[in-house]
Amino acid sequence: MKIIIASTIVPFIEGGGTFIVDWLAQKLNEYGHQADVVKLPFVHDYRTVMSQMLGIRMYHLENECDRLIAIRTPSYLLKHPDKYLWFIHHYREMYDLWGTQYEQFPRNNEVVAIREYVKRADDFAFKEAKKIYTNSRIVSNRLKKYNNIIADPVYPPVLNPDQFYCERYGDYIYYSSRICGHKRQWLAVEAMKYVKSDVKLIISGKSETEQEARRIGTIISENNLQNKVTVVDSWVSEQEKADYYANCLAAIYIPYDEDSYGYPSLEAHHSQKAVISCTDSGGTDELIVDGKNGFLVEPDPKQLAVIFDHLYENKKMAEKMGQNGLARIQELNITWDNVIRRFTE
């Protein structure tokens, strides 16, 4: 099948939202389809959102492929008789973030009208779609709540699960992610102040800002954690990352309020490692069953420290939970076989 995957982007910003597009294209090609990608720039600006949405509607891709798979909002406005959606989020400021501190719109009728326009355009596009999947239960719930659409999640796998392996259950907890405020690496470092065992923490990832790197550096130096915490603040190759996972005791992934379980959680499970996350992390609770394949802890350094120690002193348990993690991925069917089947049937 000839398939175009359409999405929107902000130039120079890469992350989950762009990986899912490129990886899906790559896998569709591997599975014998012909796939190409169209990534349109889109600016989340309420003043121009209406004309931008109209613009996207005006492109012509309807004769270029057998199926269009639209991913990031509002690429699903593209016209196509055979349109599938892998819906990963709304224009959130217009939906679930409306009225919260994360939405800074002026309070006037115009903005209310724009919000209504966005919602109606979305509703219209959702009706056109032949099939809608989401990437998580949270997003499915929002679609139901705001647009009255029932859509199942199709969980996005990591690109190459086979690169991950398990060597041992070592003495460190591993946190692999971009280093930035809302991923809360600092909270993991804070926890190391309270550990009683010899458990260590390794953090790897490029820091987004100088400020965040300094913040973490300060916590380490002020509390003399140099022997307990290692920060690899650079881009880490896939091989290095796999090696860190292979030798860690368990992994930690504690962002604040994300939609999805996050690729780091999957990577840990593919390496047969348990994942520690927080009760306010968002979608990690779709993957992690507390006490089975990881832990869901209050976002409190002392409570995290207890879990770190607990795992360190019970490596058999860490091993069992890690193996449960791998099984959990199968249970939720987080595989490319499943993704490709759903989007090409």
Add this chain to the structure above:
Amino acid sequence: MKIAVVNNTVPFLYGGAEFLADSLCGKLKEYGFQSCVIKFPFSWVPKEAILDSIMAVRLNQICNCDMVIALKFPAYYIEHPNKKLWLLHQFRQAYDLHGTEYGMFNENDQKDMAIRQAIIDMDNRCLAGMEGRIFTNSGVVSQRLYKYNGISSEVLYPPLMDESLYSVGDTYGDYIFYPSRVNYSKRQHMAVEAMKYTRSQVKLVLAGKGDSPDDEKLIFRKIEEFGVQNKVTYLNRFISEQEKVELFCGALGGIYIPYDEDSYGYVTLEGFHAGKAMISCLDAGGTDVVVKDGITGYMTEPTPQALAEAMDKMYNDRKKTIEMGKNGLPLLEKLGITWDNVIRRLTE
């Protein structure tokens, strides 16, 4: 500085323009900029889709970049406070191809004429505001832009992408090399016919896949027909960059004789980067920018006899051939056909 190279895309197609966009993006990175390629879908079926595509790009917004460099219609309709244009070509069906067999608008169809006129009007408005920031890739494109839209521009010749693969050495063999896609308008068949008239021991090596199997068959048939099997080698397959470099570096000289192209073609640049003199024809189009008769090669009449004469001269006067070959790179430097120049002009 963050620079977005903006271009069109027809999904599933990858051609010269896409290659240039990727090359430019790669070079900008080499020169220390952050760069990415943004591609807007472009469709001309039905014809109204052309106008839709202009509108779509115009309504699109782009953020998080300090500059955009647009390469093609209608990508240059993107709104940005710091926009430059390195124009590869306009929508030619509305301009120079109109009224020819390659045109698409019917003079007797009111709707067709309205669409064509709308394209011209919108181009006039969009491009007029950009004067001083418009570069083109060839004199022909600049001339057309002036002729049809009254808009002036500066020619900024595209350099060779993988220049570092090539080097000027001291090996000069006995064959003239023609690497290119093989089709009728590239006129490999004429080079083959020329070999019938050569008197020296000069040989010809052609390399490249045919656009169609018939294109390849034609070459083999001509080789037989003219009885030049001993003088002509045709490698009818895809050759790797590395293989091409080796063949060029071992050649006596190069030849590139398409019919009426806009640009000088990468083949001439490859030849010069390998230190080889080039043969081209007076009706080849843009090759006369770099192939200077008697200085960097020979420009001949488009006849097999004239080509044969140039090939013999190349073989018989080796000293001059080598000298001309080594004049190529300094000429490219002088014409600004270097990435140093292109990146400087586009980013200053």
